[in-house]
Amino acid sequence: MSQTLAEKNTGAETPSVVMRLLRRPLALTGLIIIAVVVLAAVFAPWLAPYNPYEQFFEGLTIEGAPLPPNAQFWFGTDLVGRDLFSRLIYGAQTSLIIGVVANGIAVVIGSAVGISAGYFRGWVDTVLMRFTDLMMAFPALLLAIVLAAIFSPSLWIVAMVIAMVNWVQIARVTYTETRSIAERDFVVAERAMGAGAGRILFRHILPHLLSTIIVWATLGIATTVLLEATLSFLGIGVQPPIPSWGNIIFENQTYFTSAPWLVFIPGVAILALALAFNLVGDALRDILDPTQQGRH
C-alpha cells in the first residue's frame, strides 16, 4: 500500500520538479553548462581537434614559448606544445568521473551513517555521530592531503580520498531528518504492525529522504570538483600527463605572467562547472524543501 503511494508521489513529482527547474533562469544556465561539459566528456575523442598528449612542433614559438589562442590552436598551447583545447575536453572526463564517483561514494557512506545513527539511536548513534563530529574537526583539504600522501595518487585513489572527506556533511543532514521521520506516527504504526527495520528503512524512511539526498548530492558535486582541482593544483591529485583542469594549472602556473591563458581558461572551466552544480543544487533545495520557501 505504502509502496504504491510512494511511487505515485515520485511519479507525479518528477516532471514538475524538472519543469520548475527549467523555468528558473539560473538553474537553466547551470543545467546547460552541465550538459555541455557532459557532452564534451562523452564525445571527447570526436570533439577534440588533436591528441591531448601529442606535443606539436609548431605548437611552440622558435624560442620555445607556448602559443596564445590562435586559429590553429583555439585555446593556445601549453609549455610543451600540447593543444590546450583538446586537453580541456579530456580534462572534463577527469572532473566528471571524480565528481560522480567520489560524490556517489560519499553520498552512500554519508546516508548509511546518518540513517543508521538516526534510526537505531542508542550506542550506534553515539559511536557513528561522535565519529562524524571527529571527522568534521579535520580540515577537508589537509585530511585529503594526508590520505593522498599515504596512498600514492591515481584517478581512483583521488576519488576515494575525496569520498572519505566529503561524506560527513550528508551524514549530518540525513541524521537529523531520519531522527524526526522515525518519530512520526506512520513509522510508529508500521513498527507496531510488526515491520522490520529493513522494511521501514527502505520503504518509508529512504523515500522521504530522497529529496534531501538529491539536493546535497548535487551541491556535493560542486565541492568535489573544487577539491579535485585543488588537490591536482597542489600536485597530489590526478597526475600528469592525464589531463585534469587542476593539474593543467599546476603544470603551467609558474608562467602565468607570460602565458595567462594556461591558467585562466582551465580556471574558468572549473569555476563554471562548480557554479553550475551549485546553481542547480540551490534551485533544487528551493523547490524540494518547503521550509526554505518565502526566503527568496
Add this chain to the structure above:
Amino acid sequence: MLAYVARRLIQTALILLGISFVTFVLLYLVPADPARQIAGRSATAATVENIREQLGLNLPFYEQYLRYLGGLLNGDLGRSYLQKTEVSELIASRLPASLLLMVGAIFCELVLGLTMGVVAALKRGSRTDDTLMIASFVGVSAPQFVIGILLLYVFAVKLGWFPIGGYGTFAHLILPSITLGFLGAGWYSRMMRSSLIDVLRQDYIRTARATGLTRARVLFGHALPNAILPIIAMIGIDIGLFMSGIVVVESVFGWPGIGQLAWQAIQRVDIPIIMGVTLVSACAIVLGNLLADLITPLIDPRIKLR
C-alpha cells in the same frame, strides 16, 4: 550556564583525544619507515633496527599511541626527519604569519559579505539583488588558486599596485587576505541576506517604523544588530575553511605561514610536518567551535543552552 560550559569543555577534550588518535592511526599507516629515513640509504640493517628501537617503533600499537599522546601533551609534535627540526618549532615560527593572514581574511569577508548581504536584502527582488546573489554563488564556486593568481596577474603584474607575493609590509597582506576571504564572503552575503530579511519581517521592526524612526535608524539601531547575531557564531566555524584555504593561498602568494609549510612538506613527502599542521588545524577548528558556542549565548540571550 556553568553546567553547559563544563559539558562543552569535556566534549571538546574528548574530541581532541579522538583527533590525536586519528592522526596517530594515519601516521601508523604511512608506508615510509621513519627509522630508514633517519638512518639514510647506506645504513646497515642493524643501525636501522637500533633507531627503530630508540623511537619505540617496535612497541605494540597501543603503547606507541600512549607515547605519542604523552609527547603531544608536552607539546611534542614529532620530528621532521628531512629538515632535522622539531615540528612544533617549525609550526610555532610560522603560526604568526598565518594568524595575520586569517585576521585579514576575516576582515575582508565580513566587510564584503555583510555589505553585499545587507544591500541585497534591502533591495530584495531587484536586479541588484539578483546580481549580488550571482556574485555570491561565484564566490563559493571559484577555486581559490584561480582567484589568487587572477588578483596577482591584474593588480600586481599588470597594474603594479601590489607586490607580487611575499611577506613583510601591509601591501603584501591585501591580495592574500582578499583571496582567502573570497569564499567566506560568498557564504556571509547569503546568510546575511536571509537573516536580515527574516528580521525585517518582525513586528518590532514595524513598530519601530511606526514610531517615526528614520529608515536608517531602524536599520542600524534595530534590524542589523539582531540580524548579525546568528552570523557571529559562524566566524568560529570559518576557521575550518581557513585551515584548508591557507595551504592554497600561502603557496600561491609565497606567504610564510603554516599553509606554505604544509605545501612544502607535501612536495618532499615530509609526513611528520603534514600531520603536525593537520593536528594543529584540527585543534584550532575544535577550539573555534567551542568559542563560537560559548560566545553566542552571551550575545544572544534568545539562544537556549542545551
